[in-house]
Amino acid sequence: MQIKKRPIRAYVLIHVRAGHAKNVARALSETPGVRSAHACWGVPDVFAYVEVGSERELDSLVMEKIQKMDGVERTDTHIALD
Numbered sequence: 001m002q003i004k005k006r007p008i009r010a011y012v013l014i015h016v017r018a019g020h021a022k023n024v025a026r027a028l029s030e031t032p033g034v035r036s037a038h039a040c041w042g043v044p045d046v047f048a049y050v051e052v053g054s055e056r057e058l059d060s061l062v063m064e065k066i067q068k069m070d071g072v073e074r075t076d077t078h079i080a081l082d
Contacts, residue, residue: 009080013044020071021045
């Protein structure tokens with residue numbers, strides 16, 4: 001019997017420079033692993049819901065892709081428990 005591994009699901013709250021929220025949300029929507037991304041009023045500027053196969057993939061997605069996008073200043077990542 002094989003145990004099916006659950007994906008790691010997380011919400012990434014993204015703070016961006018003024019005027020970049022829509023562009024960041026649009027770019028995130030096209031990024032593998034990002035299931036949805038929305039520019040918002042208030043803080044943070046962009047919410048993203050991500051699903052990846054491992055913590056290493058989450059690290060790569062956040063540190064190597066999201067944080068390096070033009071306009072991104074800071075991220076807060078919250079891993080879902082259920």
